[in-house]
Amino acid sequence: MSETLLGYDASKYRTPDGYTSDIAVFTIISTEVGPYKPPEKELKIMLIKRAEKTKEGELNIERGKWALPGGFIKPEETAYDAAVRELREETGIDGLKIKHFGVYDKLGRDQRGWILSNAHYAIVPENKLVKRKAADDAEEVALFSMDEVFQLELAFDHKKIIEDALWFIKKDMSLTTLAKNFLPKEFVLSELQGVLLTVMDDPWLKLDSQFFRKAPTLPFIEKVVKDGEPQKTNRWSKNKAQLYRFNDFDPYVSIYNAKY
Amino acid sequence: MSETLLGYDASKYRTPDGYTSDIAVFTIISTEVGPYKPPEKELKIMLIKRAEKTKEGELNIERGKWALPGGFIKPEETAYDAAVRELREETGIDGLKIKHFGVYDKLGRDQRGWILSNAHYAIVPENKLVKRKAADDAEEVALFSMDEVFQLELAFDHKKIIEDALWFIKKDMSLTTLAKNFLPKEFVLSELQGVLLTVMDDPWLKLDSQFFRKAPTLPFIEKVVKDGEPQKTNRWSKNKAQLYRFNDFDPYVSIYNAKY
DNA sequence: ATAACAGTTAACAATATGTTAATCATCAAT
């Protein structure tokens, strides 16, 4: 390829010193509080502790700090591809919901130079988390609550990235069926309510009488029915509760005909 | 800065060959269809025709094709800064709504190498468009309707970028007060309705009886009142119509308590 | 038995919506 022909001389422009993909991995963990009680749920984020030394044995940048999983993108893959690959490498988990939400490109965010971060969030359903394997390079991996994470000293500008990720998750939870990525395929209304309340902060959702009356009519979830019999479970309660699943209805809302 | 200390040897990783900021600039053009009639509105996008030669007199890449305005980002600015700067350079307009919506990083999208595009959309209110100046390097600038633009042979992957931008504009128009960026500060309900219908495709909005009854109660717009007198105009109709303006109420909607 | 409890259904007033029609102000044509 002739640079003269193409009218582009790379030496004229300074180019970025690196292009990375970072992933804010969220999950909701349940803690049992007793039999026949819906467990308490809490939103957690997965971070890795940056190694002291690189593979080459040199001192690592931002070593010892907690950081988002991620890494350098290869030219032959997109940032999304890299996010999928790195999430698999770090957690051994495949097939997750991953979404781009921003780019962090301010000079100075990474001491090593002009390094861009293409930021994604990912949702890991709790039931897949058990499959988590130790990362191959034995980095420390841990889950933090939102309260905890903002107390930590985080690497780079990852605090800002996590704040933004949280904002996007909340928004997507309100406006899309994102909740399904936190839930098992078949779930009970109180589980759905629990997931929503863990992330969103809508007083309407807290009112059982409202939520439990409206929810069964939502067009994007449907009762699980087998052989004409509605399927029920008593996973969380003495009384059997109806199971629901998400269908592929894509809800559309607008601020112009909503209620306030 | 010692690379050894920081544990990063740039030569180990291939780095991007360029980092650009591209902006999909949208406006809504009104064409008068007669006195006392609300004008017809149409969504348009601003494109520039890529020059035959670079400033250095060499043949330009993707020359002669229509493309999104944009250009290489300097290390000391962010992609957003660059979008603001380039929009000012191309159109002479400042203070516009500009929003990031995606990154295009697939190898092969730009013949010159591994070149990233940080994509933004921008809204230019029609009344500011008159101030548009000829771009300093005398590139051709033109507005295209959505029908027209997808017939053109566009540079790079700009067709895909424009499709995505359109999707984001539609979504943001439904869910945020983005419409205010297409409107003068004080406007009439039919103008608002016109802007919304130009971008969105919601049958509810078309029903005047519904829209005109609900709109005055929307919490994010308010009647313009001066000295206790509601301000009205007959800009578009024989009958005087109430003026409204957006306030700073931030509407919140959720799929879980919407109506369907 | 019965108290406790999650899940579910009922009841009903208050509010909002879908729909059709009336009213109002103005201009343009007769």
Add this chain to the structure above:
DNA sequence: ATTGATGATTAACATATTGTTAACTGTTAT
């Protein structure tokens, strides 16, 4: 100046959806 057309606004009313409180249903623990 009467009439008709037009866009903005209000009225009217049946229907549907909320907000709210209460009752009912299985099941378990006492």
